[in-house]
Amino acid sequence: MRYRLYIFLILALPYFNGSSQNITKINDLKYKVQIEVNVNKKAEQLLLLSKLYEGYDNEEAMKYALESLTLSKGLHYNKGKISAYYQIGQLEKLSENYNKAINSFELANEISESYGDQKGVAIGTIYIGDVHLSKQDFESARIYYQYALDIGEKVKSLQVQAMANDGFGKISEQQEKLYLAQQYFVLAKEHIQSSSELNTKGMIFSNSGRIEAKLGNTENAIKDYQVALKSFEQVKNKEKQAIVCFELGALYQLTTEKDESIVYYKTGLGLAQETGMEDLIKSGYQTIAETYEKNGQFEEAYEYLKYFSAIKDTKEITELESQLELEMKNNEIELIKKEKALEKELHDEAIKNERFYSTIGLVVLLVIFGLAIFLFISLKQRDKINAKLIKAKDEANQSRQEKEDFFAYTSHEIRTPLNAVVGMAKLLGETDLNESQQKYLKTITGSAQNILFLVNDVLDLTKIEKGGIEFESIKFSLHEIIDQIIQSLSFKKFEKEVDIVANIHPNVPKVIIGDPIRFNQILLNLADNALKFTKQGEVTITLRVTDRYEDKVRLFVSVDDTGIGIQPEKLDSIFNSYQQEHISTTRQYGGTGLGLAISKLLIEKMGGEIKVKSKPGVGTSFYFDLWISTTSEDAENLETNQSTETDKLQNLNVLVVDDNQLNREIFFDLVEDKHNNVLVDLAKHGEEAIEKLKAKDYDLILMDIQMPVMNGYEAAKAIRNHKELDETKRDIPIIAMTAHVLEGVAEKCLAAGMNDSISKPVNLTVLHQKIRTLVKKEGIFGPDKRLVRSGTPSSNEVNGSRINLENLEAITGGKPEKIERYIKIFLKNIPADLDKLKQEFDQEDYENIKKTAHKIKGNLAYMGVTSIQDNILYLEGLDTENINVNEINSNLNMVEKEIVLILEELRTLNANPT
DSSP, rough: HHHHHHHHHHHHHHHHHHHHHHHHHHHHHHHHHOOOHHHHHHHHHHHHHHHHHHOOOOOOOHHHHHHHHHHHHHHOOOHHHHHHHHHHHHHHHHTTHHHHHHHHHHHHHHHHHHHHHHHHHHHHHHHHHHHHHHHHHHOHHHHHHHHHHHHHHHHHHHHHHHHHHHHHHHHHTTOOHHHHHHHHHHHHHHHHHHHHHHHHHHHHHHHHHHHHTTTTTTHHHHHHHHHHHHHHHTTTTTHHHHHHHHHHHHTTTSSOOOHHHHHHHHHHHHHHHHHTHHHHHHHHHHHHHHHHHHHOOOOHHHHHHHHHHHHHHHHHHHHHHHHHHHHHHHHHHHHHHHTTOOHHHHHHHHHHHHHHHHHHHHHHHHHHHHHHHHHHHHHHHHHHHHHHHHHHHHHHHHHHHHHHHHHHHHHHHHHHHHHHHHHHHHTTTBBBBHHHHHEEEEEHHHHHHHHHHHHHHHHHHHHHHTTTOOOEEEEEEHHHHHHHHHHOOOOOHHHEEEEEEEEEOTOOSSHHHHHOOHHHHHHHHHHHHHHHHHEEEEEEEEEEEEETTTTTEEEEEEEEOOSSSGGGGGGGTSSSSOOSSSSSHHHHHOOOOOHHHHHHHHHHHOOOOOOEEETTTEEEEEEEEEEEEEOSSSHHHHHHHGGGGGOOEEEEEEEEEEEOHHHHHHHHHHHHTTTTTEEEEEEHHHHHHHHHHSSSSSEEEEEESSSSSSSSHHHHHHTTTTTTTTHHTOOEEEEEOOOOOTTHHHHHHHHHTTTEEEESSOOOOHHHHHHHHHOOOOTEEEEEHHHHHHBBOOOOOOTTEEEEETHHHHHHOOHHHHHHHHHHHHHHHHHHHHHHHHHHHHTTHHHHHHHHHHHHHHHHHHTOOTTTTTHHHHTOOOOTTOOOHHHHHHHHHHHHHHHHHHHHHHHHHHHHHO
């Protein structure tokens, strides 16, 4: 039994090795303090002794810090007093005695102030800011860091400027403003880069590495931690080295260099043992064991797991072993004294000792057995908790997926009629229009684009909240953005007699680099919101530059109105999602309450912070500032570079693959009729597309995703791997066309072998840009040489009618032969689709009911049918998990009855065209 005890202790020896080394350092330093003659050095040694006890025994640490302060006061040793006050302040902060901590740092500042050490004052001020940060008093912390930064800039101390920006970064991190924290740490690193203050440098790069890791920038995080490690190595700060090594180990585990992870973990464990960092030693053995297990190295994992298991309760066993050794010594003394005693007495004493040892061994065995039972119960409990967590995670994922499906479905329903609006506007622009009509058409086109942005608002909100949104970095004209916003809101301002004024300071650059769509989204949301709540007066959009740094400027933006204002108690919640000041606000002024929430999130992701000031009855001001990149290019050059994008397509063979005949025909009219020598072939599904590609050469394929027989994903994969196609045809550019906005659709298209994707309704300018990028053929863009049709379309709308052919009139330019052709297609397809729908109901094939209803819905939209829109939407959105047969039958009967009447009306109209 006794030997088992020693084996167990040997397993845990590495753990106590670290602790004993730390104790040895403390004892050596105590001896030096006792024999030291120089009082100044003695004060410094007492301070070192205090730092060794810090975090290990804070009471002892405070005792030695106070002794150091007493010696320094007696000698009027200012440097020693300041260092002692700093150490006392740090210890009080660790014990959460915040007022005492602040008092200690203020006393240190008084000493620094007395002999004109402004840098020392700034450092003490930063420490006071750190105390307020520990209290979660962010405003006070920010004030102290700013005061220190001002001093640092005044005395040109890079160390102080770095520490102050590091403080700002820590505030932003605790407020979960990670991108803003990242910017502050970048500034801190720039200031400390060449500094000789290596401990400070190491801490700043460690903080930066932590933020980069949280943002998922693993490569940047590794670089920052390596700089921190090098800095701590140079000053021999082994405690910090150990911590950084473990951080690097965790980061390398996320890369392909997993062996580096083990190297850093082992290095960190060795440093922790050298410095007696007990908690880190414990977690280090466990972490290395788990890492080996993840890497499939189970034997190595087992060895470290044994160490970890051994050290968990070694303290208790060590106490028992110490008692055993003490008892043995007493017994040995007793035996010496009774050296001449009778042999019988020695024999009895030996028996007594044997029983004692057996008892001690039994106690140790019971302790180990108890630990085994505890571990068994803990593992069982952990399995139960894990099962609950997995179930909760699955439920959360299901809920998130249902939310995304709903958003996708809703946006798809809006985009379907919007497709007709965009097509109508495109074709209307090809007719003879007077100046007023051209102005109205431009407004329709702009508004259609704004609707697309608004459709994406709900999706944007979800993406932004989970960090899934990406920002472009391109050149654009800020002045043009403002002009477009004012133009798009012009009708609203005329209705209310409210002026929209742009106040752009001359120091604002003509061209900046950023994301024009997001910038437009922010300003449009704020301006539209201001206009909505302003009955008279004006809305002012103000832009000015407040600071410059190299090729960046700090742009201040405000949107002010003379509207109804916001009550003070509502200001804190005004940026919440779906939040408006009063319930009646939605009824009176409209809106969802998403605009401000999205603007706030976008601004924060871009590194800024939006604020609001308001006075009821006077007006409201929303304002923010951003650091943005600039360029020397002027607006005229930008317009010249962009003008080439309006060139028309020519000399291009395109294959359009879509199962919806109306979609194919309309796309044919929008592309082939509008360009020079552009030939468009049509296919109904993937298999037909492959056959056409075998027989003919094409420059581009535009591919729908959802189709019968072979869908878009399958068709793309088949083309890329088809043995009967030559290499040129296998590599043909394929652009997916989809109205779906589910997250991951674009990635699925790329994974299937497509080159790019474009949303429906198709924006021809965006399509041109994608074709320009993908199609490697000379002369596919040239000037527009087509003839413009004359005349204006007439409406076929009949009062009281179930149909409205305005969409078709716009798409066809009012050509009767084309309208007649589309109606014939509708009359041919809809009866077959309706029969299919009824057959699927009889067969209880609910999944295909949804697909057929989706197809019918698109065709009805082109005929302007709205009377059965809700019934079709119900059938398309069936919840197959909760089927209500009576409800389905009722909606199906309504659809059938209405379609019969629609068909009769269309046949009459087609037989007697106006």
